[in-house]
Amino acid sequence: MKTSVSDRTxxxxxxxxxxxxxxxxxxxxxxxxxxxxxxxxxxxxxTAVTRLLVQRALAALPLxxxxxxxxxTGAAGPLVRVHDPEAFFRRIGTDGLIGFGExxxxxxxEADDLVGALTVLAAHLxxxxxxxxxxxxxxxxxxxxxxQRNTLAGARQNIHRHYDLSNDLFALFLDPTMTYSSAVxxxxxxxxxxxxxxxxxxxxxxxxxxxxxxxxxxxxxGTGWGELALRAAARGARVVSVTLSQEQRDLAxxxxxxxxxxxxxxxxxxxxxxxxxxxxxxxxxxxxxxVGEDFWPVYFETLARLLLPxxxxxxxxxxxxxxxxxxxxxxxxxxxxxxxPGGLIPSVEAIAQxxxxxxxxxxxxxxxxxxxxxxxxxxxxxxxxxxADVDALGFDLVFRRMWEFYLAYSEAGFRAGYLDVRQLLLTxxxxxxxxxxxx
Numbered sequence: 302m303k304t305s306v307s308d309r310t311x312x313x314x315x316x317x318x319x320x321x322x323x324x325x326x327x328x329x330x331x332x333x334x335x336x337x338x339x340x341x342x343x344x345x346x347x348t349a350v351t352r353l354l355v356q357r358a359l360a361a362l363p364l365x366x367x368x369x370x371x372x373x374t375g376a377a378g379p380l381v382r383v384h385d386p387e388a389f390f391r392r393i394g395t396d397g398l399i400g401f402g403e404x405x406x407x408x409x410x411e412a413d414d415l416v417g418a419l420t421v422l423a424a425h426l427x428x429x430x431x432x433x434x435x436x437x438x439x440x441x442x443x444x445x446x447x448x449q450r451n452t453l454a455g456a457r458q459n460i461h462r463h464y465d466l467s468n469d470l471f472a473l474f475l476d477p478t479m480t481y482s483s484a485v486x487x488x489x490x491x492x493x494x495x496x497x498x499x500x501x502x503x504x505x506x507x508x509x510x511x512x513x514x515x516x517x518x519x520x521x522x523g524t525g526w527g528e529l530a531l532r533a534a535a536r537g538a539r540v541v542s543v544t545l546s547q548e549q550r551d552l553a554x555x556x557x558x559x560x561x562x563x564x565x566x567x568x569x570x571x572x573x574x575x576x577x578x579x580x581x582x583x584x585x586x587x588x589x590x591x592v593g594e595d596f597w598p599v600y601f602e603t604l605a606r607l608l609l610p611x612x613x614x615x616x617x618x619x620x621x622x623x624x625x626x627x628x629x630x631x632x633x634x635x636x637x638x639x640x641x642p643g644g645l646i647p648s649v650e651a652i653a654q655x656x657x658x659x660x661x662x663x664x665x666x667x668x669x670x671x672x673x674x675x676x677x678x679x680x681x682x683x684x685x686x687x688x689a690d691v692d693a694l695g696f697d698l699v700f701r702r703m704w705e706f707y708l709a710y711s712e713a714g715f716r717a718g719y720l721d722v723r724q725l726l727l728t729x730x731x732x733x734x735x736x737x738x739x740x
Contacts, residue, residue: 327407327408327697327702328697328698329699333697333699334699337407337699338407340388340392340407341391341392341395341396341400342395343391343392343395347395348387348391349390350394351390351391351393351394352386355390355393359375359381360374362422363375363378364378364380364381364418364421365377365379365380365381366381367380367382367383368383369383369386378417378418378421379414379415379417380412380413381411381418382411382412382413383409384409384410384411385409388404388407388409389404389409389410392409396443397443398635399443399633399634402635402706402710403635405702405706406702406703406706407699408702415705415706415709416678416681416709416712416713416716419709420712420713420717422713423713423714423716423717423719424717444631444632444633445631445632445637445643449637449642449643450593450595451593451595451596451643453574455643456545456572456591456593457545457572458642459641459642459644460546460591461545461546461547462642463640463641464544464546464549465546465547465548465549466548467548468548468549468551469694470691470694470696471526473683473684473687473691474683474687475680476493476496476497476500476679477497478497478500478501478528479527479528479556480500480503480504480525480526480528481525481526482503482525482586483503483587483617483669483676483722484496484499484502484503484672484675484676485499485503485669486499486502486672486675487502489672490675491675491679493679493682493683496676499676501532504528504529504532505532506724507529507584507615507617507724508529508532508533508536508584508615510615510665510724511613511726512581512582512613513536513538513582513584514536514537515536515537515538516537516538517533517537517538517539517581517582518538518539518541518578518580518581518582518609519533519538519540519541519583520540520541520542520543520576520578520580520582520583520584521533521541521542521543521584522543522573522583522584522585523543523544523585523586523587523588523591524542524543524544524546524549524550524568525544525553526549526552526553526556527542527549527552527553527554527557527566527568528556529586530542530553530557530562530566530568531556531566533566533584534557534560534562534565534566538565538582539565540565540566541567541576541580542566542567542569543568543569543571543572543573544568544569544570545570545571547570550568550569550570553568573600573603574599574603576603576607578607579607579608580607580608580609580612581613582612582613582614582615583604583607583613583614584614585614585615585616585617586616586617587617587618587619589616589618589647590618590619590641590644590646590647591641591643591644592645593643593644593645594630594647597647598655598658600655601656601658601659601661602659604661604727605659605660605661608729610729612728612729613726613727613728614661614726614727614728615724615725615727616652616723616724616725616727617722617723617725618652618723618725619673619720619721619722620646620648620649620668620721620723621646621647621648621720621721623649623651625648626648626651627648630645635710636707636710639703639707640703640707646720652725656727657730660730661727661729662727662729662730663725663726664728665724665725665726666723666724667724667725668721668722668723669722669724670715670721670722671715671716672722673711673715673720673722674712674715677711677715681705681712684704684705691704
């Protein structure tokens with residue numbers, strides 16, 4: 302069943318609450334989750350060395366650790382309780398952070414404050430692995446499979462795996478605007494009731510950056526579920542919005558028609574590389590992360606090709622430090638395996654380099670990573686509170702643990718400063734500072 306915003310009913314008692322911990326060792330369907338069910342075949346020696354290194358690294362952090370029935374070590378910080386130390390260390394020793402995440406999915410460890418524990422780990426990433434071993438990263442880190450490259454066919458498959466899971470699933474934890482990107486809040490901490498207005502504040506700021514008003518010919522790359530297109534149409538813009546997700550396209554079209562804007566907005570199932578025409582403004586929200594490094598030049602060249610003289614481009618992008626991006630850009634991670642295949646978060650420096658090569662320049666660049674952490678907290682709490690509804694859609698406990706870990710892992714990245722989110726205004730390099738662009 303597809304869910305439209307107007308169909309949704311919101312229980313009045315869903316106030317934010319602490320996550321309810323799932324029982325350890327959930328039943329794992331080996332056909333659906335083969336690597337979670339069976340685990341890797343790590344050698345006893347490698348597992349023993351991993352245990353020594355991991356325990357030594359964790360002992361230096363503000364964390365408490367309980368391994369099996371052993372007493373808790375550490376004096377302060379979130380408690381990480383490992384129910385099956387042998388499986389936990391074997392997974393990490395064989396598959397690194399992929400194994401760490403799969404171990405959580407399997408119920409082999411818990412944390413009394415999952416975000417807090419992951420934030421500590423994210424803040425100390427550079428010191429968790431000894432320096433000499435970091436130099437050997439290329440020898441043990443998995444490389445991304447070529448099948449996940451964002452070719453025309455690959456990009457559609459990668460997007461399908463995440464965004465076509467179920468509109469009903471996303472409707473369970475997103476606010477009524479169905480916006481799946483960082484909000485901008487007036488104040489923090491925020492409550493659930495603040496999220497829709499904060500999403501509109503984010504969208505309106507992007508539309509203002511792009512100079513979108515009455516008569517603007519606007520291209521949106523990455524439709525989401527249509528809220529930005531709706532806000533632009535309400536300003537009098539004519540919008541072409543493209544997506545690779547059929548689920549998103551269908552619901553976005555229904556929402557746009559319901560709002561009475563079908564004559565002003567066209568939502569198409571189309572790769573950005575195949576878009577034609579010229580536009581006064583282009584807006585793309587958290588889509589560059591799905592482009593892939595190999596295709597960044599094409600992405601920015603496409604933006605430049607589609608932009609009319611005097612036009613403006615507003616991007617919202619998740620970013621990471623440049624050195625970290627370079628060190629991990631070919632690594633295959635838990636996020637690639639289970640959440641966002643083919644993705645790569647750029648750095649601000651990488652964006653600037655590729656915009657310049659395409660004849661564009663960055664005119665404005667504002668960051669607000671703390672707002673993303675707050676957005677993710679609200680989504681995570683909502684997702685956890687609606688566990689029974691997730692089950693009713695046919696998703697199992699391993700899936701719920703996977704998404705709990707994904708949302709907490711992402712929130713921790715922003716809380717630790719490992720990740721940021723930026724709103725950027727791009728124009729043609731020849732555009733003068735006094736050129737306000739289309740209005």
